[in-house]
Every structure is written in structure tokens, then in C-alpha cells.
Amino acid sequence: MVIPVHDINPSRRTPWVTYALIAVNVVVFLRTPGAISSPAGSGTPAALCRAQAFIEQWGAVPRELIHDRLPALVPTGSAVLGPGGRVGCLLAPPAYGKSPPLSVLTAMFVHGSWLHLLGNMLFLWIFGNNIEDRLGKVRYLLFYLLCGYAAGYGFAVLTPDSDTPLIGASGAIAGVLGAYLVLYPRVRVWSLVPFLFFIPLRLPAWAVLGLWFVLQAFYSAGYGVSEAGTVAYAAHVIGFAVGALLAVPLRPGTRPPPEPRPVQVRGPRW
Structure with a gap:
């Protein structure tokens, strides 16, 4: 996969909303139990159970979105020893109130590992400033959230019986x-x-x-990835398509980026 590192497209204004979104994502990640234990997000069974409970509470679960109700049992954050010596997470009725529609918003700021977070923030850092510059701060924030909601609910419609929480800013980005x-x-x-x-x-x-979009569509169709994959590629496809459609009416008024000015090298004065 091609990894972008910098675009030659200077913005006219400081992208404060993009900076704020990145900052909030980082802060939430640092407060996610167990997520910062390693680059891949692994750790002890107790840490993994605490992280699972956190993600279950703040992530967007497709079945909850479709049926608008919480499950009877959720992870409590405590690890227990099950049959055969297998370690699992203790389940209990949810001790918190949760609004499924609001969970789509909170899920946009929850990430499961450093790799998950840094990959998303890299793309937002490179491409978000110019979209914010074109839309303006308020419209850009609304656009970002709308794409995230479209990706979350779109994925839920495609997988209405899934109990796996959807987390991350990927759909909005x-x-x-x-x-x-x-x-x-x-x-x-x-x-x-x-x-x-x-x-x-x-x-x-x-x-x-x-190329990024083609790969996401390819993976969402089940090609090139295992059935056990945990990445919601379909949410990426939906978010991308919604963002592209919303931008079509803006295209005629979009100015091309300024051409880079040639650098003049002056010789020494004698």
C-alpha cells in the first residue's frame, strides 16, 4: 500500500479544527485502558479485558445501532479463568447508560492500538487541512461528523447482527x-x-x-483478507463515497493550489 507523507497543497488558513481533532484522538487514546501497552495494543489478560470493556462502552456496536438497545451482558473489565485454563473476560449486565446513536460519535475518537491511531492521524494531518480550508471550520467539522455517522450506520446496515464494536476515525477520515x-x-x-x-x-x-479506495473496496468484498479480519473496510468505502458526493457541488469554486515559486540563488557580493 502507498503511504502518503506530504502533499504539495499549501492552505491559506491555520487548520485549527484538524489540529483539535488530532489532539482529542490522541488524548482519548492515552486514556484508553491497555491500549498503550504496545504498538499492536497487546498486553496482559487483565489489561485486555479493561480495554475490551472500555471499547464496548464507547464503541458503536452494529446490533445496538439497528435495534437501539444494549445487550444483556457486557465485559466488566475483569479477567477470569474459564474451562480448560482459558482466560476470558467476566460478563455482567451493563452498569452504564449508553445511547447507541451517540456511540457513533464517541467511537470516532477511540482507537485500539498505536498503529491504528497513527495511521488514521497521518491521513487526517496530510489531507484534512485543505478540506478545512475549503469548507471553513464549522462546515468542515459538520462534514467530518456526517461522514463518520454515514460510515457507522452504513456499516451497521450491512452487518446488523454484529456484536463487534466499531471504533476509530477511519470512516470520517x-x-x-x-x-x-x-x-x-x-x-x-x-x-x-x-x-x-x-x-x-x-x-x-x-x-x-x-488506489486507497480500490483496495478498501477490494478488501470489503472479502478479497485479500481473512474472514477473521477486524477492519471495517465497508465503513471506509461508505465514508469515502459520502465525502466525495458532498464535495462535488464545491468543485467549480475550488481554486488550484498556488504554483511553487522558483528559488533565486544570489551569488556573493564582492
Whole structure:
């Protein structure tokens, strides 16, 4: 997969909303039990149970979204020893109130591991500033949340009986990527391309983001990934499509990024 690292598309205003979204995601992650134990989010059974309970409470569960009710039993955060010496998480009736529609919002700021968090924040950092610059702060925030909600509920409709919590900002950020592809398809993006080792290349945004979308659609159809995969690729596809559609009416008024000015090198004065 191509990894973008920088786009040649300067913004006119400081992207305070994008910075705030990144900051909130990082703070919530640092307060997630067990999530910071390792880059992959692994840890002791007790830490994993606490993290599972946290994600169950603040994540968006498709079955809860469709039926608008909580399950009878949820993880409590305590590890127990089960039959055959297997360690599991103690289940009990939920001791908290939870609004399924509101859980889509809270789930956008919960991540399960450092890799999950940093991958999402990288894409938001690179592409979010220009979409915020084009939409303005308030409309950009509403756009971001709308894409996240569309991705969350869209995924729930496709998997109405799933009990696996949906977490992460991927759906909302996918909307940002879709809008960027529509508004700035020819902008050059410095990217790392895997070929024996990572090679830095300057590619057009339509190639970088188009490839990303094709891969997400390919994976969401079940190709190239195992059935045990936990990534909600369909949510990425839905968020991307919604973001692209919302950006179409804005395209005629979008100015191309300014051309880089040539650097003049002056010789020494004698």
C-alpha cells in the first residue's frame, strides 16, 4: 500500500479544527485502558479485558445501532479463568447508560492500538487541512461528523447482527479523502511506494487516493483478507463515497493550489 507523507497543497488558513481533532484522538487514546501497552495494543489478560470493556462502552456496536438497545451482558473489565485454563473476560449486565446513536460519535475518537491511531492521524494531518480550508471550520467539522455517522450506520446496515464494536476515525477520515480526491485530484503527494523497499515518489492525488479506495473496496468484498479480519473496510468505502458526493457541488469554486515559486540563488557580493 502507498503511504502518503506530504502533499504539495499549501492552505491559506491555520487548520485549527484538524489540529483539535488530532489532539482529542490522541488524548482519548492515552486514556484508553491497555491500549498503550504496545504498538499492536497487546498486553496482559487483565489489561485486555479493561480495554475490551472500555471499547464496548464507547464503541458503536452494529446490533445496538439497528435495534437501539444494549445487550444483556457486557465485559466488566475483569479477567477470569474459564474451562480448560482459558482466560476470558467476566460478563455482567451493563452498569452504564449508553445511547447507541451517540456511540457513533464517541467511537470516532477511540482507537485500539498505536498503529491504528497513527495511521488514521497521518491521513487526517496530510489531507484534512485543505478540506478545512475549503469548507471553513464549522462546515468542515459538520462534514467530518456526517461522514463518520454515514460510515457507522452504513456499516451497521450491512452487518446488523454484529456484536463487534466499531471504533476509530477511519470512516470520517475516509470522507475527507473522498472530498480531497474530488477537489484536488491533480495535486502532487509525496508518498512511500513499496518496491523491495520504500521508494519516495511524487504522485498525483488521484493515484494515491484512488488506489486507497480500490483496495478498501477490494478488501470489503472479502478479497485479500481473512474472514477473521477486524477492519471495517465497508465503513471506509461508505465514508469515502459520502465525502466525495458532498464535495462535488464545491468543485467549480475550488481554486488550484498556488504554483511553487522558483528559488533565486544570489551569488556573493564582492
